[in-house]
Amino acid sequence: MGRHSCCYKQKLRKGLWSPEEDEKLLNHITNYGHGCWSSVPKQAGLQRCGKSCRLRWINYLRPDLKRGTFSQDEENLIIELHSVLGNRWSQIAAQLPGRTDNEIKNLWNSCLKKKLKQKGIDPVTHKPLSEVENGEEDEEKTRNQEKVTEISESTSGSYEKKQSSIVVRAYEPEMEVEGSCSNSNNYMIGNYPIQMSFTSNDNLPNNISNSSTHWFNQTGIKPFDMNSEFTSFLPSSFCYKSSVLDVPSEDVLISSDSFGMKNNMLSSWGLTDCDSSIKENQTEEDEAKWNEYLQNPMIMLQNQESEGLCNQRKAAANLSHVDALETILPHSKQQESSQSYSVAAFGHV
DNA sequence: AAAAGACGCAACCGCGCGTAT
DNA sequence: CATACGCGCGGTTGCGTCTTT
Numbered sequence: 207m208g209r210h211s212c213c214y215k216q217k218l219r220k221g222l223w224s225p226e227e228d229e230k231l232l233n234h235i236t237n238y239g240h241g242c243w244s245s246v247p248k249q250a251g252l253q254r255c256g257k258s259c260r261l262r263w264i265n266y267l268r269p270d271l272k273r274g275t276f277s278q279d280e281e282n283l284i285i286e287l288h289s290v291l292g293n294r295w296s297q298i299a300a301q302l303p304g305r306t307d308n309e310i311k312n313l314w315n316s317c318l319k320k321k322l323k324q325k326g327i328d329p330v331t332h333k334p335l336s337e338v339e340n341g342e343e344d345e346e347k348t349r350n351q352e353k354v355t356e357i358s359e360s361t362s363g364s365y366e367k368k369q370s371s372i373v374v375r376a377y378e379p380e381m382e383v384e385g386s387c388s389n390s391n392n393y394m395i396g397n398y399p400i401q402m403s404f405t406s407n408d409n410l411p412n413n414i415s416n417s418s419t420h421w422f423n424q425t426g427i428k429p430f431d432m433n434s435e436f437t438s439f440l441p442s443s444f445c446y447k448s449s450v451l452d453v454p455s456e457d458v459l460i461s462s463d464s465f466g467m468k469n470n471m472l473s474s475w476g477l478t479d480c481d482s483s484i485k486e487n488q489t490e491e492d493e494a495k496w497n498e499y500l501q502n503p504m505i506m507l508q509n510q511e512s513e514g515l516c517n518q519r520k521a522a523a524n525l526s527h528v529d530a531l532e533t534i535l536p537h538s539k540q541q542e543s544s545q546s547y548s549v550a551a552f553g554h555v
Numbered sequence: 556a557a558a559a560g561a562c563g564c565a566a567c568c569g570c571g572c573g574t575a576t
Numbered sequence: 577c578a579t580a581c582g583c584g585c586g587g588t589t590g591c592g593t594c595t596t597t
Binding site for chain 2: 220221222223257258261262265266308309312313315316317
Binding site: 221222242243244256257260264293294295296307308311315 | 581582583584585586
């Protein structure tokens with residue numbers, strides 16, 4: 207269509223923002239809100255294009271921005287989310303309150319990529335570099351990237367290509383669910399697949415699908431210690447794909463302590479048939495790490511939620527897994543969106 | 556101390572999508 | 577239905593600062 211850039215329309219300032227410009231923009235948005243961005247510069251008395259104003263506000267002037275260096279927890283979360291979402295910086299930023307997509311993108315390109323490479327992890331595939339260093343490297347990266355896209359956008363929890371299989375058992379006070387869990391792609395952290403499709407052998411009640419995708423990781427136990435021996439991992443978090451819930455992800459990322467899952471089904475995914483030593487080798491240190499992780503403010507999104515929704519969640523937290531999901535589902539049904547979303551829940555055995 | 560290179564960050568650019576006309 | 581426009585996103589660039597030689 208050949209649309210011309212807004213900056214070409216007239217002679218507009220470009221480059222770094224002066225303190226005076228910042229003040230004008232801040233005052234204007236504080237008093238009147240931004241409304242239509244294209245009209246902001248005129249109303250605020252700025253020789254800038256609306257796009258430039260928007261960017262300045264989002265990345266620098268917004269009052270809720272967190273300043274300063276990223277914490278280790280934040281870096282770990284970014285790596286984890288990148289392994290699932292790829293370069294979807296805005297989606298990653300949505301899980302890190304006070305951080306912008308630009309900031310995260312810069313951190314990734316300038317710092318995290320290198321750190322992963324130093325640990326022998328390919329920053330694109332999140333697999334050990336040794337596995338990617340062959341003639342099919344590029345092809346494999348493309349394949350994996352496509353697969354992530356497919357998984358992120360799919361509305362189904364089952365996938366054709368299954369690499370390996372283990373049995374996963376979930377417990378809940380009134381219910382025991384057992385089924386098979388298959389690695390549905392090539393993504394691994396350490397020696398463990400982080401994305402798996404789960405098929406239950408049992409009939410699950412109501413709206414809960416027998417087949418869904420769960421994204422496991424080892425954050426709760428070993429926060430991305432790529433070089434560590436794989437001895438004490440338990441699947442500590444997962445995402446229900448849209449076959450279970452259709453809710454915007456930013457709405458439903460719930461930490462286990464706010465959701466009250468410690469002793470119910472969501473928190474009780476355990477491995478059988480995979481490596482029984484995993485459970486045995488879990489240490490007090492792991493427990494401490496887990497508790498530390500629960501304190502991670504990055505996943506405590508309830509502070510940003512509306513009071514009503516927050517209370518709804520808190521009410522759900524007192525229910526069992528199934529009841530809690532049912533409590534949230536009516537809310538999700540209100541979201542008339544064709545997109546699929548995922549809900550993350552963090553639990554621990 | 557000066558020059559060169561590396562690094563980090565802010566901002567720009569182009570594109571795609573959704574919506575209004 | 578086609579077109580124009582605004583917005584948001586991801587990739588890229590440019591510049592100031594820091595580190596190394």
